[in-house]
Amino acid sequence: AKTKESVFKKLSRAVAGKSKVDEDILDELEEILISSDVGVDTTVRIIERIEKRVEEDKFLGTAELNRILKEEISALLQENNKGEYDTWELPKSDYPYVIMVVGVNGVGKTTTIGKLAHQFKQSGRKVMLGAADTFRAAAVQQLHIWADRVQVPIVDQGMGADPASVAFETLTKAKQEGIDVVIIDTAGRLHNKINLMNELSKIKRVMDRVIPDAPHEILLVLDGSTGQNAFEQAKQFTLATEVNALAITKLDGTAKGGVVIGVSDQFKIPVKYIGIGEAMTDLQVFNRDEFVDSLFN
Amino acid sequence: MFENLNERLERSFQLLKGHGKITEINVAETLKDVRRALLDADVNFKIAKSFTATVKEKALGQNVLTSLKPNQLMVKIVHDELAELMGGENVDIDIKGNPAVILIAGLQGSGKTTFSGKLAHLLKTKRSKNPLLVAGDVYRPAAIDQLHVLGEQIGVPVYSDKDNKNPVKIAEAAIKEAKAKGYDLVIVDTAGRLAVDEEMMKEIEAVKKAIKPSEILFVVDSMTGQDAVNTAKEFNDRLDFDGVVLTKLDGDTRGGAALSIRSVVDKPIKFVGTGEKMEALDVFHPSRMADRILGMGDIVSLVERA
Ligand SMILES: Nc1nc2c(ncn2[C@@H]2O[C@H](COP(=O)(O)OP(=O)(O)OP(=O)(O)O)[C@@H](O)[C@H]2O)c(=O)[nH]1
Ligand SMILES: Nc1nc2c(ncn2[C@@H]2O[C@H](COP(=O)(O)OP(=O)(O)OP(=O)(O)O)[C@@H](O)[C@H]2O)c(=O)[nH]1
Ligand SMILES: [Mg+2]
Ligand SMILES: [Mg+2]
Numbered sequence: 001a002k003t004k005e006s007v008f009k010k011l012s013r014a015v016a017g018k019s020k021v022d023e024d025i026l027d028e029l030e031e032i033l034i035s036s037d038v039g040v041d042t043t044v045r046i047i048e049r050i051e052k053r054v055e056e057d058k059f060l061g062t063a064e065l066n067r068i069l070k071e072e073i074s075a076l077l078q079e080n081n082k083g084e085y086d087t088w089e090l091p092k093s094d095y096p097y098v099i100m101v102v103g104v105n106g107v108g109k110t111t112t113i114g115k116l117a118h119q120f121k122q123s124g125r126k127v128m129l130g131a132a133d134t135f136r137a138a139a140v141q142q143l144h145i146w147a148d149r150v151q152v153p154i155v156d157q158g159m160g161a162d163p164a165s166v167a168f169e170t171l172t173k174a175k176q177e178g179i180d181v182v183i184i185d186t187a188g189r190l191h192n193k194i195n196l197m198n199e200l201s202k203i204k205r206v207m208d209r210v211i212p213d214a215p216h217e218i219l220l221v222l223d224g225s226t227g228q229n230a231f232e233q234a235k236q237f238t239l240a241t242e243v244n245a246l247a248i249t250k251l252d253g254t255a256k257g258g259v260v261i262g263v264s265d266q267f268k269i270p271v272k273y274i275g276i277g278e279a280m281t282d283l284q285v286f287n288r289d290e291f292v293d294s295l296f297n
Numbered sequence: 298m299f300e301n302l303n304e305r306l307e308r309s310f311q312l313l314k315g316h317g318k319i320t321e322i323n324v325a326e327t328l329k330d331v332r333r334a335l336l337d338a339d340v341n342f343k344i345a346k347s348f349t350a351t352v353k354e355k356a357l358g359q360n361v362l363t364s365l366k367p368n369q370l371m372v373k374i375v376h377d378e379l380a381e382l383m384g385g386e387n388v389d390i391d392i393k394g395n396p397a398v399i400l401i402a403g404l405q406g407s408g409k410t411t412f413s414g415k416l417a418h419l420l421k422t423k424r425s426k427n428p429l430l431v432a433g434d435v436y437r438p439a440a441i442d443q444l445h446v447l448g449e450q451i452g453v454p455v456y457s458d459k460d461n462k463n464p465v466k467i468a469e470a471a472i473k474e475a476k477a478k479g480y481d482l483v484i485v486d487t488a489g490r491l492a493v494d495e496e497m498m499k500e501i502e503a504v505k506k507a508i509k510p511s512e513i514l515f516v517v518d519s520m521t522g523q524d525a526v527n528t529a530k531e532f533n534d535r536l537d538f539d540g541v542v543l544t545k546l547d548g549d550t551r552g553g554a555a556l557s558i559r560s561v562v563d564k565p566i567k568f569v570g571t572g573e574k575m576e577a578l579d580v581f582h583p584s585r586m587a588d589r590i591l592g593m594g595d596i597v598s599l600v601e602r603a
Contacts, residue, residue, distance in 0.1 A: 031342055034336060034342045034523065035341075035342050035523050036523065037339075037522035037523050037524070039336075039337070040333055040336050040337060104520070104545070104548065105406075105408075105545060105573070106405075106406030106407065106408060106518065106545075107406060108405075108406060114438075135573075136443075136573070137410075137411075137442075137443045137444075137446035137447050137450075138439040138440075138442035138443035138445075138446050139439075141438075141439040141442045141443075142437075142438045142439035142442075142443070144439075145438035145439055146438060149438075190545065190547060190548040190549075191548070191549075192547075192548055192549045193547075223406065223518070223520070225404065225518070225521050225522060225524045225525075225528075226518075226520045226521065226522055227339030227520060227521060227522025227523065227550075227553070227554070228337055228338070228339055228522065228551075229339070229520040229548065229549070229550040229551075230520075232549055232550075250404075250405060250406075250491075252491060252493075253404070253491040253492070253493060253524070253528075254491075254492065254493055254524055254527045254528070255522065255523075255524035256523075256524075259522065278405070278436070278437075
């Protein structure tokens with residue numbers, strides 16, 4: 001069974017009676033990070049940063065180690081999370097602000113859209129959804145149920161319709177109706193399927209014709225239990241659509257989602273949202289410090 | 298990322314080549330790279346560690362008994378050990394009962410509903426079964442519709458009851474209907490659930506108790522990382538499932554979770570999902586999976602050419 005002991009406790013034990021961070025402590029740290037899906041490269045980077053700090057600071061007690069650890073991991077996320085995303089406020093742009101949601105199969109795109117719609121509506125925005133997943137069985141019905149739940153309008157052309165055409169119609173309607181936020185659902189697709197990735201680029205291009213610079217936000221949804229494959233996902237989706245925000249879902253389970261640290265750092269994409277359940281309210285704005293803490297709990 | 302890994306592994310295997318035999322010292326670097334490769338493939342931390350320890354032991358022990366060059370020996374040991382861990386013979390599913398009852402379980406979004414459809418299709422077309430699909434997910438928006446769409450695609454009827462919010466009752470009623478109408482196979486789709494969700498885990502235990510399935514399959518996404526062991530262990534403790542289904546292998550994940558799950562619950566992997574279409578289902582090949590995890594196929598051929 002997995003011990004419930006926090007890393008800080010474990011590390012304190014390892015550090016007790018020692019004046020410096022030694023191999024044992026670093027090994028312990030390595031295990032914790034790898035077991036949280038942080039990945040070998042990022043783990044090595046974190047450990048090197050800590051070793052360097054230890055060298056500079058000479059003496060390092062438990063309290064300092066804990067602090068430095070948090071600081072160094074946060075630093076990897078910091079550059080991309082400058083704090084401008086810590087509310088549900090929309091960036092100041094000419095509305096409608098358009099969000100296109102992408103990701104591999106089953107990660108939680110449609111659910112995240114329902115939750116986002118709820119949050120934006122709660123903060124007084126006019127929201128519209130576009131059902132551009134016309135492929136997965138009952139995908140349109142699923143988004144309809146979310147639209148009903150949250151009470152926002154939805155545009156759909158039924159199953160099997162051209163997703164780019166759905167996106168086009170949604171944006172056109174949104175413009176006419178003075179909508180503030182448009183969120184476009186897309187079918188899950190594995191990033192190694194070239195045709196499907198090209199289709200995504202096409203959906204994106206079509207939007208720009210209705211609203212210049214749309215989509216403003218391309219949100220890549222990553223499943224919190226995904227391992228190192230998340231790097232390839234980020235790479236391929238970014239190539240196809242210029243992803244500029246990440247959401248990480250299913251963090252209500254035992255998975256830690258540590259891979260997002262390396263992904264965010266390597267691709268310079270901020271993590272904006274985390275999913276912590278299946279209900280409408282189970283979405284939070286990403287909080288760097290809480291996330292780092294949760295790795296060690 | 299993977300190419301680099303293969304290159305590195307190949308290089309470290311090649312480094313061994315110049316030596317007469319494998320020693321503690323000259324194998325250290327290779328073992329480090331093997332461990333690194335396993336971790337990059339999402340093999341669980343602890344399992345990667347014990348795996349390399351076993352490989353080392355075997356490598357040092359076998360030295361004198363073989364005419365293989367050290368690098369070839371090392372590749373062989375790593376490959377054989379991986380393949381063995383992945384399990385030998387393919388294990389069939391139990392569909393003997395009348396009706397035979399199969400229960401599908403797993404985390405959210407792992408591919409349960411899609412697999413339910415695929416399995417019905419396979420057993421109908423390849424084993425002349427007359428299946429009934431059961432919509433036992435009363436939570437996810439449009440889960441019932443989803444199964445109906447798939448049922449229609451493959452020409453398999455779906456039992457559902459939109460007014461009933463109790464999966465135990467739904468499953469029982471479905472089996473009654475199967476008996477009355479002469480279906481010889483019942484496949485029960487269930488809602489995705491987290492292992493830490495006590496209420497939901499109790500629910501699926503109750504479903505199991507009520508319908509006594511001859512086969513319980515645990516469906517897991519092949520892109521899963523380190524958490525695969527926790528989840529598989531918890532589902533197995535609760536359900537004592539009979540086999541594992543690995544989905545989304547049409548992606549480029551190495552699929553190290555397969556190795557982790559195999560080692561931690563000791564249950565066979567029975568099927569792999571290789572696409573969204575109803576035909577995209579394969580039986581599991583342990584050796585192919587072993588090759589995939591380390592990119593061994595490529596490495597073996599590289600070493601052989603050298
Ligand atoms: N526990 C938990 N479940 C979630 C979360 N987000 C989504 N889910 C569940 O994950 C499953 C898949 O979610 P969807 O929103 O359908 O995923 P998707 O990415 O749209 O899937 P496709 O369109 O088929 O590619 C559903 O059962 C959701 O309820 C989360 O944060 N926590
Ligand atoms: N590429 C690919 N996609 C798959 C495979 N199996 C399932 N999917 C897709 O993965 C997504 C989730 O599949 P579902 O069958 O809805 O998963 P589920 O476990 O029933 O999800 P919940 O009921 O929400 O827990 C869908 O988009 C499926 O089309 C597979 O083998 N390959
Ligand atoms: Mg969806
Ligand atoms: Mg389902």
